[in-house]
Amino acid sequence: MLKNAAAGALTLLCLGAGFARAEETGPFKPTSPSGYFFVGGRYETANNRTTALGQMFVENRAPERVTQPYPVVMVHGTAQTGTNFLGTPDGRSGWADRFAAKGFAVYVVDQVGRGRSGGDAETYGPYARLPMEDLETVFTGQERSALYPQAKLHTQWPGGPGLRGNAAFDQFYRSQVPYIASALKSEELVDPALISLLEKIGPAIVLTHSQAGVFGWAVSDQRPDLVKAHVAVEPNGPTFFDIRFKGGADWYERVGDARARPYGITRVPLHFDPPVSGPTGLTVVQAERAEGPDQIRCWLQAEPARTLPNLAKVPAVIVTAEASFRATMDDCTAAFLTQAGAKPDRLALAEHGIHGNSHMMMLESNSDQVADAIVGWIEARTSPGKPRP
Secondary structure (H helix, E strand, O other), X not given: OHHHHHHHHHHHHHHOOEOOOOOOOOOOOOOOXXXXXXXXXXXXXXXXXXXXXXXXXEEEEOOOOOOOOOOEEEEOOOOOOHHHHOEOOOOOEOHHHHHHHOOOOEEEEEOOOOHHHOOOHHHHOOEEOOOHHHHHHHHHOHHXXXXXXXXXXXXXXXXXXXXXXXXXXXXXXXXXXXXXOOHHHHHHHHHHHHHHHHHXXXXXXXXXXXXXXXXXXXXXXXXXXXXXEEEEEOOOOOOOOOEEEOOOOOOEEEOOOOOOOOOOOOOOOOOOEOOOOOHHHOOEEEOOOOOOOOOOOOEEEOOOOOEOHHHHOOOEEEEEOOOOHHHHOHHHHHHHHHHOOOOOEEEEHHHHOOOOOOOOHHHOOOHHHHHHHHHHHHHHHHOOOOOOO
């Protein structure tokens, strides 16, 4: 207990003067089917006004009897909130309830500075919003735009292509919220808050979606003792650089010369071996050819590659939908990790008979089928005594 309390105190000290932490006798256990609490954060006084910042909202779900050995923490992506996991835009139960029905205690967060965690530009700096057109052309109605090869395979958005006027799309777009414009600041805020949550509830499965993939890699690297597995549902990518889709034969291009993720899969430093003093310690090369058809050419470390020994300790799986824009690049994230010795598993939904999904698979018509595939991987890889290959 003292070790856990000390680790929690160190996390809060890194943030500044943190909230007082209640004395605990062990990992938090939910006592009702649903509830909520906050983790992390600190008080700050400026101009004779004291406010809280850095706190993260956590909603919990639990079955009457928890039968799974580890809870699941669900972390949403850009412009989203935890509502992604609480229900679907056409009115069905979401992944939180599906996982609880499978025996898991489930914790759903709103990122620091977002949604129920609270936040404003005065506290966290400039905010941004996703325009409707970006969601229509890449996330939910891409079969009409065909900006990348897999887009034409999309069939699972409720009620047809996810465009304005589609009832499920209109509900989905109304759920979008402003988000902290600085992706680096988000990592600096969310990573310690997630660690505080894991210190509170004990070792857990961390399920991340999209932008949140960077948090999953960083927390696994910083505290592999607290992450029993990382389910990276179409994690933020590709490695090192951002790309832009433009359709046609030459259907993508790199965005700028600056590295969007200086450490390959994160913006915050990772524990490489041999260590690096900064991003320039990593030499980046682009592969001569793509990993497969309709894929981008990956940016990887030059050989000999530095390894990521902490990530190698944490079982991980990259989940990829058949019709998603991430289907063009998730192979690069897997190749980067494999090159660094982490060797993640792959869960390509189409290879398991699950077809037509896009990036927002937890909201689509077959969301339960996708959840069950993920549960199957978790049960196979985290059963007590299951060795890490």
